[in-house]
Amino acid sequence: MDEAELAALVRRHAGLLHKVAYAYCRNPADREDLLQEIALQLWRAHDRFDRSQRESTWIYRVALNVAISFYRRERRHRERTSSLEDAPEGAWLSLAAPEVSDEAASLWRGLAELAPLERSLALLYLDGLDHATIAEVLGLSPSNVGTKLGRIKERLRANYQRSQTQERSQR
Amino acid sequence: MNDDDFQRLWAAHGARLEHSVSVNEHLLRGALLREARGALTPYFGWRALELVLGAGLLFAIGPVVARHLGEPRYALLGSAAILYVALLIALTGYLLGRGASLRYERPVTELRHELDRLALVEYHGFKWALLGGVVTWLPIVLLALEALSGVDLLARVDGAWLLGNVAVGAALLGLGQLAARRLIERPTDPARASRLLDALSGRGLRQARARVAELAEFARE
Numbered sequence: 001m002d003e004a005e006l007a008a009l010v011r012r013h014a015g016l017l018h019k020v021a022y023a024y025c026r027n028p029a030d031r032e033d034l035l036q037e038i039a040l041q042l043w044r045a046h047d048r049f050d051r052s053q054r055e056s057t058w059i060y061r062v063a064l065n066v067a068i069s070f071y072r073r074e075r076r077h078r079e080r081t082s083s084l085e086d087a088p089e090g091a092w093l094s095l096a097a098p099e100v101s102d103e104a105a106s107l108w109r110g111l112a113e114l115a116p117l118e119r120s121l122a123l124l125y126l127d128g129l130d131h132a133t134i135a136e137v138l139g140l141s142p143s144n145v146g147t148k149l150g151r152i153k154e155r156l157r158a159n160y161q162r163s164q165t166q167e168r169s170q171r
Numbered sequence: 172m173n174d175d176d177f178q179r180l181w182a183a184h185g186a187r188l189e190h191s192v193s194v195n196e197h198l199l200r201g202a203l204l205r206e207a208r209g210a211l212t213p214y215f216g217w218r219a220l221e222l223v224l225g226a227g228l229l230f231a232i233g234p235v236v237a238r239h240l241g242e243p244r245y246a247l248l249g250s251a252a253i254l255y256v257a258l259l260i261a262l263t264g265y266l267l268g269r270g271a272s273l274r275y276e277r278p279v280t281e282l283r284h285e286l287d288r289l290a291l292v293e294y295h296g297f298k299w300a301l302l303g304g305v306v307t308w309l310p311i312v313l314l315a316l317e318a319l320s321g322v323d324l325l326a327r328v329d330g331a332w333l334l335g336n337v338a339v340g341a342a343l344l345g346l347g348q349l350a351a352r353r354l355i356e357r358p359t360d361p362a363r364a365s366r367l368l369d370a371l372s373g374r375g376l377r378q379a380r381a382r383v384a385e386l387a388e389f390a391r392e
Contacts, residue, residue, distance in 0.1 A: 007199055018179075018188035045276045058276055064274045065282045104184040107177060117389045120279055126181040139278025144392050153174060160177075 006043050010035075013059050016127070023111055023123050030074060038066045060129075060137045064120045071116055085121075102167055110159030114152065121145070124153050132140040218267045225260040229253065232314040244325060248310040248333075255307040262296045280390050287386055290379040297370040305340035309333060347371055 010017065017038060021031040041062050049058055108125075114122055117138075124134045131142040131149070138145070212350030269289055275282065310333075313324045351371035369375030 015185045015188055017184050022188060041275045047275065048274065048276060061278060062275045064279050065277070068279070068283065071285065088298075100219070101180075101184075103180055107184070115385065115389075117279070117283070125270055126177055126178055127185070128182070137279060139280040140390060141392065144390075147392075148389075156177070 006039060006046075009042060009059075013056065016056065016059060017063055020063040020067050021128065022108065023119055024071040024116070025074075026112075028140075034067060034070045037070060038063045041066050057133060057136055060124065064137065068116045068120065081165065093099075103164075106160050106163040106167060107156075109163040110156050113153065113159045118148075118152050118155075121148055122156055125149055125153070141166050215267065215270065218263055218270070221263045222260060222267065225256055225263060228311070228315060229256050229260065231318040232256070232311065233319050235314050239323070242244075242326065244330075244341070247305075248325065249314060252307045252310045252314055255303045255365070256311065258303070259300060262292075262300070266293060266296070280386065283382075283386050287382045288380060291376070291383060294370055294379055297392040298373075298376065301344060301371075305335055305344050308340065309336045 017035055018031070020038070021034045025031045025034050042059065045058075045062055049055075111119055111122055111126075121134065121138060124137060129137070131145045134140075134145045134149075135142040140148075232252060236245055236253055239245035239249065269285070269292075269347070273282065273285060273289075281361075309328075310325060313328060314315065316322075317324045348371055351368045352373075354368055369378070
């Protein structure tokens with residue numbers, strides 16, 4: 001895979017990749033770092049891509065695996081250092097700051113309060129994937145996905161409502 | 172707000188995000204070239220160096236111990252030193268092999284399981300390497316110098332001095348652990364230093380165990 005093909009792949013799945021990055025990183029500089037790391041893992045893993053598999057399933061797996069590792073590493077690093085705000089030099093991927101509605105911000109905050117693995121399940125659900133595909137991405141059984149999803153949706157709803165209440169009280 | 176509303180809200184948010192990504196192919200080419208050239212990340216580079224140094228040490232001290240196997244001091248301390256170095260090589264080889272075989276396209280829980288297990292092995296290995304090092308570092312140094320100089324250094328060293336070094340090593344290890352527990356909450360850079368503090372203070376092992384438990388809970392039906 002050359003750089004043009006990788007760039008095309010990133011552009012084709014930009015929404016998916018950015019949503020994963022958005023779910024695991026608070027600041028834009030970290031999101032850029034994470035997206036670049038995901039893209040490089042996609043590039044490394046591309047030779048092993050099984051064509052009978054759906055491309056989006058493969059991308060979700062790589063993206064979530066990299067994002068959870070990145071999140072844990074950065075959280076540990078952030079606990080130890082004062083700032084990670086600077087973007088890397090020569091970043092080949094850049095993100096504009098999109099306008100985010102209050103409701104979307106509350107949903108994102110609700111998502112961010114979930115543990116990393118639960119967050120990956122919630123993210124796949126919000127992206128509209130069915131139980132079988134979520135199970136394939138995460139390596140769980142479809143029935144387990146259904147059970148977990150019920151609980152996670154309740155928590156997501158509670159987190160969202162709490163966030164909305166806080167938002168209103170701050171105005 | 173119901174479930175469908177959440178999905179609609181997320182989809183609208185995703186559509187906005189989609190248009191905010193831009194890719195610079197020129198800089199991307201440079202990044203891929205750097206990746207291709209530096210296939211060995213610092214982690215793998217250090218591990219490979221440890222492997223080479225360990226193998227070199229084993230080849231150096233092995234014949235020295237074999238020559239003096241009839242002498243109790245060489246048989247006991249020399250064998251302990253060889254066993255320690257061999258175990259370190261095996262551990263490093265294991266971490267290197269397992270690390271290189273990690274595939275990020277695997278299902279999330281499977282990869283997390285591998286990574287968490289690997290972290291546990293790494294922290295346990297580090298703990299035992301430190302404890303073993305306290306006992307064996309002096310015989311290893313003496314045997315290595317003996318291999319270089321041909322002088323029977325291990326035979327000439329006073330037994331009390333050898334024991335004294337083990338005691339001092341154990342005391343330093345204890346002090347190091349205490350210091351690491353105090354320093355663990357302070358800002359530290361680079362990443363290797365923070366990993367060392369995690370390993371010395373025992374926090375890394377506790378975190379790795381917690382992650383294994385968290386994953387088991389998540390994967391449970």
